Amino acid sequence: xxxxxxxxxxxxxxxxxxxxxxxxxxxxxxxxxxxxxxxxxxxxxxxxxxxxxxxxxxxxxxxxxxxxxxxxxxxxxxxxxxxxxxxxxxxxxxxxxxxxxxxxxxxxxxxxxxxxxxxxxxxxxxxxxxxxxxxxxxxxxxxxxxxxxxxxxxxxxxxxxxxxxxxxxxxxxxxxxxxxxxxxxxxxxxxxxxxxxxxxxxxxxxxxxxxxxxxxxxxxxxxxxxxxxxxxxxxxxxxxxxxxxxxxxxxxxxxxxxxxxxxxxxxxxxxxxxxxxxxxxxxxxxxxxxxxxxxxxxxxxxxxxxxxxxxxxxxxxxxxxxxxxxxxxxxxxxxxxxxxxxxxxxxxxxxxxxxxxxxxxxxxxxxxxxxxxxxxxxxxxxxxxxxxxxxxxxxxxxxxxxxxxxxxxxxxxxxxxxxxxxxxxxxxxxxxxxxxxxxxxxxxxxxxxxxxxxxxxxxxxxxxxxxxxxxxxxxxxxxxxxxxxxxxxxxxxxxxxxxxxxxxxxxxxxxxxxxxxxxxxxxxxxxxxxxxxxxxxxxxxxxxxxxxxxxxxxxxxxxxxxxxxxxxxxxxxxxxxxxxxxxxxxxxxxxxxxxxxxxxxxxxxxxxxxxxxxxxxxxxxxxxxxxxxxxxxxxxxxxxxxxxxxxxxxxxxxxxxxxxxxxxxxxxxxxxxxxxxxxxxxxxxxxxxxxxxxxxxxxxxxxxxxxxxxxxxxxxxxxxxxxxxxxxxxxxxxxxxxxxxxxxxxxxxxxxxxxxxxxxxxxxxxxxxxxxxxxxxxxxxxxxxxxxxxxxxxxxxxxxxxxxxxxxxxxxxxxxxxxxxxxxx
Amino acid sequence: xxxxxxxxxxxxxxxxxxxxxxxxxxxxxxxxxxxxxxxxxxxxxxxxxxxxxxxxxxxxxxxxxxxxxxxxxxxxxxxxxxxxxxxxxxxxxxxxxxx
Numbered sequence: 001x002x003x004x005x006x007x008x009x010x011x012x013x014x015x016x017x018x019x020x021x022x023x024x025x026x027x028x029x030x031x032x033x034x035x036x037x038x039x040x041x042x043x044x045x046x047x048x049x050x051x052x053x054x055x056x057x058x059x060x061x062x063x064x065x066x067x068x069x070x071x072x073x074x075x076x077x078x079x080x081x082x083x084x085x086x087x088x089x090x091x092x093x094x095x096x097x098x099x100x101x102x103x104x105x106x107x108x109x110x111x112x113x114x115x116x117x118x119x120x121x122x123x124x125x126x127x128x129x130x131x132x133x134x135x136x137x138x139x140x141x142x143x144x145x146x147x148x149x150x151x152x153x154x155x156x157x158x159x160x161x162x163x164x165x166x167x168x169x170x171x172x173x174x175x176x177x178x179x180x181x182x183x184x185x186x187x188x189x190x191x192x193x194x195x196x197x198x199x200x201x202x203x204x205x206x207x208x209x210x211x212x213x214x215x216x217x218x219x220x221x222x223x224x225x226x227x228x229x230x231x232x233x234x235x236x237x238x239x240x241x242x243x244x245x246x247x248x249x250x251x252x253x254x255x256x257x258x259x260x261x262x263x264x265x266x267x268x269x270x271x272x273x274x275x276x277x278x279x280x281x282x283x284x285x286x287x288x289x290x291x292x293x294x295x296x297x298x299x300x301x302x303x304x305x306x307x308x309x310x311x312x313x314x315x316x317x318x319x320x321x322x323x324x325x326x327x328x329x330x331x332x333x334x335x336x337x338x339x340x341x342x343x344x345x346x347x348x349x350x351x352x353x354x355x356x357x358x359x360x361x362x363x364x365x366x367x368x369x370x371x372x373x374x375x376x377x378x379x380x381x382x383x384x385x386x387x388x389x390x391x392x393x394x395x396x397x398x399x400x401x402x403x404x405x406x407x408x409x410x411x412x413x414x415x416x417x418x419x420x421x422x423x424x425x426x427x428x429x430x431x432x433x434x435x436x437x438x439x440x441x442x443x444x445x446x447x448x449x450x451x452x453x454x455x456x457x458x459x460x461x462x463x464x465x466x467x468x469x470x471x472x473x474x475x476x477x478x479x480x481x482x483x484x485x486x487x488x489x490x491x492x493x494x495x496x497x498x499x500x501x502x503x504x505x506x507x508x509x510x511x512x513x514x515x516x517x518x519x520x521x522x523x524x525x526x527x528x529x530x531x532x533x534x535x536x537x538x539x540x541x542x543x544x545x546x547x548x549x550x551x552x553x554x555x556x557x558x559x560x561x562x563x564x565x566x567x568x569x570x571x572x573x574x575x576x577x578x579x580x581x582x583x584x585x586x587x588x589x590x591x592x593x594x595x596x597x598x599x600x601x602x603x604x605x606x607x608x609x610x611x612x613x614x615x616x617x618x619x620x621x622x623x624x625x626x627x628x629x630x631x632x633x634x635x636x637x638x639x640x641x642x643x644x645x646x647x648x649x650x651x652x653x654x655x656x657x658x659x660x661x662x663x664x665x666x667x668x669x670x671x672x673x674x675x676x677x678x679x680x681x682x683x684x685x686x687x688x689x690x691x692x693x694x695x696x697x698x699x700x701x702x703x704x705x706x707x708x709x710x711x712x713x714x715x716x717x718x719x720x721x722x723x724x725x726x727x728x729x730x731x732x733x734x735x736x737x738x739x740x741x742x743x744x745x746x747x748x749x750x751x752x753x754x755x756x757x758x759x760x761x762x763x764x765x766x767x768x769x770x771x772x773x774x775x776x777x778x779x780x781x782x783x784x785x786x787x788x789x790x791x792x793x794x795x796x797x798x799x800x801x802x803x804x805x806x807x808x809x810x811x812x813x814x815x816x817x818x819x820x821x822x823x824x825x
Numbered sequence: 826x827x828x829x830x831x832x833x834x835x836x837x838x839x840x841x842x843x844x845x846x847x848x849x850x851x852x853x854x855x856x857x858x859x860x861x862x863x864x865x866x867x868x869x870x871x872x873x874x875x876x877x878x879x880x881x882x883x884x885x886x887x888x889x890x891x892x893x894x895x896x897x898x899x900x901x902x903x904x905x906x907x908x909x910x911x912x913x914x915x916x917x918x919x920x921x922x923x924x
Contacts, residue, residue: 799920800919800920800921801916801917801919801920802855802916802919803846803847803848803849803850803855803916803917806846806847806855807846807847810843810846810847
């Protein structure tokens with residue numbers, strides 16, 4: 001805008017940068033198309049290939065279009081960066097100090113974002129705009145979201161085939177991505193709220209996709225309400241920032257206090273009131289806690305596993321949970337100034353503390369999960385903690401880079417889990433019951449899983465290493481030693497729980513559904529201690545049928561089957577007696593199922609629509625880290641994405657004359673590498689002794705030793721946070737409120753409503769009698785009668801007799817002549 | 826000048842013509858009455874033409890004669906067709922209206 005006009009003059013722009021708003025509009029159009037015509041489109045069979053109907057292709061096509069547009073935008077943004085001559089990467093190879101000097105020059109190399117802003121509406125002197133704001137950060141997230149969404153939609157074509165709400169699923173999935181893209185594109189806070197809320201709504205629809213099961217709709221409600229608690233913070237924070245920054249922003253030509261650049265410049269200007277910016281930052285961060293599943297509002301994320309696996313995958317990798325991290329990164333100056341990040345002598349701040357706590361508690365919870373998706377869910381929470389902690393210690397670029405790499409390997413892990421359940425364990429996600437030994441049956445899924453796991457754990461030369469290690473390293477470098485240790489501990493725990501999950505899923509002896517006989521697998525083999533824990537596992541309905549392609553009437557009975565089986569599972573976990581009928585139905589159906597498909601009844605590799613996205617994502621999980629591999633002095637990502645300190649971005653670390661980010665040294669990476677190895681070794685040894693065949697003193701250790709049993713129960717019940725929220729907070733606060741609200745409703749509101757109703761009825765009757773019957777009907781009848789009378793009066797004129805016509809003609813002429821004479825004389 | 830006599834003749838012819846049009850039932854007689862009306866107009870035109878010594882009145886009368894001839898031609902053709910269809914040329918019989 002106003003700044004760096006000189007620099008902007010020779011920066012290249014382009015069609016994609018100018019029309020970036022299309023990226024978010026296309027999924028919106030796709031959404032309406034799917035809803036409008038989706039249900040009328042039937043599957044088309046071409047030879048052996050089935051083209052899926054139900055409007056799903058509109059979703060895939062709109063996401064692919066967005067991907068192309070986002071790729072064009074990314075390409076032109078990189079050209080723009082290159083045209084500014086910001087050659088950190090090239091110089092970086094000579095030594096980081098040169099890079100540091102170049103960056104210290106700051107201002108001149110600032111790449112002006114491409115901002116397109118249109119007035120949405122005006123009110124009370126404030127102008128609300130809607131538009132696009134393309135800079136390095138939004139460019140990379142747009143690309144990421146479009147890419148992951150496209151792959152997930154392709155995967156869903158197969159995964160949800162035959163689902164009874166196939167069309168609505170794709171509509172919601174497309175709108176979900178559209179909401180995230182709207183938010184990422186935003187050039188002002190109002191648009192961020194818009195995208196944020198669209199995502200909240202869509203996550204509710206998608207998590208509760210199989211709402212016939214009470215547990216699923218409960219999970220959807222939980223996700224919606226927990227995030228909503230945080231959203232209050234968003235509204236409060238945006239309001240605080242608006243009223244504090246508005247005069248500064250208007251004076252300096254940024255439009256209003258909603259404008260992102262205006263807010264950033266205001267936070268950097270030093271004129272901001274510290275109280276305002278502190279509480280604005282805190283309120284906004286509460287919103288991010290809710291959205292990004294940070295402690296203590298992380299409880300909704302694991303329950304969100306109730307949705308179909310592609311939803312979990314999308315939700316946990318690139319949309320929704322990343323939104324909170326994105327918001328912090330987007331208006332980083334507000335947090336940087338407001339929460340005093342990187343101020344000399346400070347060792348703690350809100351973001352880093354919350355991030356650090358989240359890393360540890362989520363990683364600890366991942367150890368006691370038996371549901372593979374829940375392990376991954378807690379892993380996501382933990383990794384989001386890393387991102388937040390990175391932002392909290394001033395490691396902006398590594399944190400954003402971690403968003404980027406994490407999206408690929410976490411998406412891949414979820415899709416692997418989906419693939420395992422789809423084809424390997426007969427739609428179960430229980431690792432202890434229904435998995436094990438699948439590595440030989442599903443080689444592609446296994447390979448992708450291993451690559452992504454290595455990336456997640458931060459094994460050197462996989463992508464996670466280059467992002468997560470940078471965060472840990474920077475925490476140390478910036479003087480936040482506590483968080484450095486937390487980061488290292490997190491790396492150890494990550495490796496350990498992922499080793500456990502891998503062992504349970506792919507190694508050892510096949511159990512339950514992963515063994516061949518499917519019909520015995522369901523409903524019986526619950527661990528005894530599951531029963532005394534009140535909180536149920538996420539219950540996965542088995543809607544997508546076991547063997548597609550071979551018969552079509554298989555689809556017809558699926559809804560019934562899914563219902564029956566789900567009811568059976570729920571009842572079983574709660575130890576309910578009435579469920580026997582439902583269970584029998586399940587068994588009968590299973591037997592029917594197994595008898596019918598005797599060709600493919602064992603675990604097998606998933607079809608290509610599932611494995612191809614897996615392979616693509618695993619490849620990226622392996623290689624995406626090399627965009628910013630500090631170990632090899634590659635700084636492409638930093639060049640393209642990270643803004644240079646100045647008016648719109650804090651000069652991180654430059655106050656103390658240090659480099660903005662830590663220079664990479666293998667010595668610094670050594671502790672985390674060693675811890676990863678240690679984590680793997682310890683966990684593998686423990687897993688083999690606990691879950692293996694041989695007798696071991698460790699077997700059942702959590703049941704024999706009392707403190708360990710307590711610890712296990714404490715973790716299993718998720719620190720009793722759900723109990724706290726639901727029993728104490730909700731019951732303590734909501735019940736009196738709802739009782740009062742009920743009284744008010746019954747006595748006051750109903751009184752008013754009934755009174756209004758009676759009055760309306762009386763006045764309606766009066767109007768009927770007087771106005772309607774007399775005036776209106778009178779007018780209508782009168783005009784009818786008048787027309788009738790006139791008609792019959794004029795009827796004789798049209799006699800059809802020529803002589804009469806002639807007489808009329810001449811008499812008229814005579815009259816006219818008479819008039820003429822009288823007038824003229 | 827005999828102008829008032831001419832005009833009187835024209836007025837008488839006009840009145841006879843109008844009487845014929847209104848009263849006569851025979852279509853041919855009605856046509857003839859119309860001819861009378863037209864010619865009464867012609868007489869008026871010629872009278873004023875003579876009085877003001879202007880040739881355009883006589884020219885106009887010639888035009889009217891030509892148009893009247895055409896009109897009678899069309900009229901007689903209509904009458905002929907009516908006769909073929911109805912075997913009758915009484916105008917009262919032609920009406921199909923109910924009024």
